[in-house]
Amino acid sequence: MNTFAVPARLRALSRYFPVLQWGKTYSKITLTNDLLAAVIVTIMLIPQSLAYALLAGLPAEMGLYASILPLVAYAVFGTSRTLAVGPVAVVSLMTAAAVGNLALQGTAEYAAAAIVLAFLSGFILLVMGLFRLGFMANFLSHPVIAGFITASGILIATSQLKNILGVPAEGHTLIEFISSLIRHISETNFFTLIIGLTTVAFLFWVRKGLKPLLLKVGFQPRPADLIAKTGPIAAIVLTTGVTWLFALNSKGVAIVGSIPRGLPKPMLPKFDFDIWTSLIGSAILISIIGFVESVSVAQTLAAKRRQRIEPDQELIGLGASNIAAAVSGGYPVTGGFARSVVNFDAGAETPAAGAFTAIGIAAAAIYLTPLLYFLPKATLSATIIVAVLSLVDFSILKRTWYYSKADFASVAATIILTLTLGVEFGVSAGVGISILLYMYRSSQPHVAEVGLVPGSEHFRNINRHKVETDPSMVSLRIDENLFFANARFLEDLILNRVPVETKIKHVVLMCSAVNIIDTSALESLEAINHRLDYMGIKLHLSEVKGPVMDKLQSTDFLDGLTGQVFLSQFDAHQALVP
């Protein structure tokens, strides 16, 4: 089929249904590759799904449900060839924080609220996709994301210690977790602790020691890597077996217990005005965090194969996935880093691999659940701890400290506030602080008084270079947009530079770095012009950019300007210096 022969309507359609693009060229080889990747991802996803459901405070089966229909929805609407969606660590933690405000863990209301959260997130992502609001994710700076992920990793690991010790504990902040653990530490269950610690040690060894070992005995790097990734499955099989064999559940080891067999019945979440409105803020945060996390994974993988992803369509893909999660008894999902890398490395070529994975998970939900009865919760918590500790990375603190104190302040605040006041407050504050600090920097811009470099047409900072100046003229180069945050600064600056009794006859503002002059700055320029006029001094502009000049010409500012607008600072110098 020739792409150019596709009718326009179908082409438009295939923008919203990327499956129509890659589906056309689907071949037997692609199918084989996708199937193989699906098997490997399925094996990896079963323990992850159970574990993250536990982290979110939800019944284990909801983790499985969130790994079935959402994958099919993403296969239809997503633009990444290799992204694997489903429950992920940070979003599970955020779900626990959001839903924990409304209901107690273990209640039907708690699970229902998680489903509503998925529905709202899906709706918000779809709206953002349809109205092309993906730029909103830009307000999350890299350092804020890095700090947030690191702090979330610490929170998640700490929150899982209760299952390693076998004690009850709860909370949403580091202090709550730790104080709760300390209160209950005397109730530690010996068998649970043994299982937990052994599993953690085993998984760390698998991660750090097994792959080198496999390489040593002759495996290729790729299969060695994939085998090492099945470590959690081995841990589950072994600890489940031991628990069943010695009936450790009767000795206080918490187990997953009975999981309903079969697939969830599709249904819409119940509408309750109070619950929906109280979840909407959390849903926005989860949507944006999930989107940013997912897109950065998808972009990294796409770049490796010189493919492209469409951020706005990704919003629709993730939105559809979350709606799918909501109608099938799941909870908020997004593209996960670890599983997408496994999918990529295992050779997945199209999103069909995700659909096949969904079939695998569905089969697990139908046939495997009875086998998970004796699975200790400590094992799942151990897999979570080992997985999230790789997220913890404080190097961003050092990097930003040396490069930008403003970025350092944002990341430090994000980490501290996420740990002490919870995920939602932490990430919101991080965004707010980074915006405010940027505005603060813009509100006190670098301004250079410039003079002519002798024998040239160039103007440079009088403090850095030997330049010619004339006492009748002050030339100021403003290295920032002129807008509301620095409009008053500009007034103060110029009136400070020009004393009441002065020989100055001309003030020239060199605008080569000014890309915007907003209404506030325009009014300030008018005020400056007016006050200088009062003192017998003319105000001039030079090197005003095309788009800025177009704007100024649409107002009467230039009519009232006492001086002129010069194309170049040199022109101004030629015209004004006697």
Added chain:
Amino acid sequence: MNTFAVPARLRALSRYFPVLQWGKTYSKITLTNDLLAAVIVTIMLIPQSLAYALLAGLPAEMGLYASILPLVAYAVFGTSRTLAVGPVAVVSLMTAAAVGNLALQGTAEYAAAAIVLAFLSGFILLVMGLFRLGFMANFLSHPVIAGFITASGILIATSQLKNILGVPAEGHTLIEFISSLIRHISETNFFTLIIGLTTVAFLFWVRKGLKPLLLKVGFQPRPADLIAKTGPIAAIVLTTGVTWLFALNSKGVAIVGSIPRGLPKPMLPKFDFDIWTSLIGSAILISIIGFVESVSVAQTLAAKRRQRIEPDQELIGLGASNIAAAVSGGYPVTGGFARSVVNFDAGAETPAAGAFTAIGIAAAAIYLTPLLYFLPKATLSATIIVAVLSLVDFSILKRTWYYSKADFASVAATIILTLTLGVEFGVSAGVGISILLYMYRSSQPHVAEVGLVPGSEHFRNINRHKVETDPSMVSLRIDENLFFANARFLEDLILNRVPVETKIKHVVLMCSAVNIIDTSALESLEAINHRLDYMGIKLHLSEVKGPVMDKLQSTDFLDGLTGQVFLSQFDAHQALVP
């Protein structure tokens, strides 16, 4: 006394106590001028103080109290020679909105909360002054302030209609006011309506018709202006007299009634954790709005006499005034436009005029209050309506519509949200929206692909000018700071410009308008460098500014950069074009 002989300690002290500066040269002539101005301002301030207390929902005497000690505090700490502080319309409305959430009008709790609000505002202003946080006011753009003042004027005028009709009504938004009025319209009191409408008509005539008349009969412009400003006093005397004469209060005309005689006893507001924390947000808004309003009045007047004001010290002056209001039974105050202009026009030379005005108001509180018993509330509401309608000015909508759609959106949102959801939400949303729109604009910056102007060393937009380019080299000039809001945009832009199969060997980013590269943008540049390298393309920078280059050199970015950093775009062209 010679200024240069003043010991350093005294000079430092006089920064925080401007009274030490102007006090030194205080003369008999200055005293005479200040006294005259004080008499005129006192006459004007009595009805205003009563009216604004009514607007804030407070007992009339609190308006007088707020016009005594705060003026003395400002005289000591303020830097404007002519600013007159006291209760003002917008801050009174904001007080009503803030306190109305906590208590019912007319209760002791309501008045106590207003005093706490003044105390908190004073404290916040002092902290902002001591830590030089005055820049925070910069986040209020001119259009947002203009929109907010206009919307507040409409809200205030509407809220006062109830007293003109003589019906009960309440609310904090336009819809609440109007629907409340409609519900009660049948209860309209005929005598109240007559007094209200007559006073409104009289005051409008005084404003528009009296001054021309006085000029015609031979008055000088300045005394004519000042006489016209005493209109409200005439209205009060007349309507009070009529009400007393015909005992209209027995016919349903609401009167001010008995006002406690004498001065308030100084005392600290009672501490109540819940009330204080629930007022802190409102106090911050009131502080910033009051500060912005006051400083712009002070700056306008100072410029006319070539004086200077110190914004950071103004924070301290207003902070002290509000603390003074709180300890003397007043409510939040700030510098008012109308009364400051009167003070200025009446010839006030130093803040001592304010202190003398305070004595005048104190005398009124002691001796005049019994005379105000029969003063109809309708008269006060009429003076408020006439005063605030001059604040209403929709021209900002037209101006921003033609100049900047972003500013138009901010001002329209501020007006609509202030009218429909109240003052606090309106102004907060205005600030938030203007910041977000600025960030949005910065997130999609103007980028020009540039080429060499033949026969010169200049580079210009290839779409606007006839320039030379080479297929092996793409030069992009980015007209914006590189930071988190546009880091992803930059990646997309460059990867879109460079197709997978290409003759391009060099990409040059011309950074002449880049004043900041933050950590996010640095990471994006690293990613771009990496991906271009993968495609066999080198990344170069040109015209990087000094401060930005210093930052880059502190990282290992330049070590990893595949290309070079050129001093000028022409150097890049010379070196790279074969």
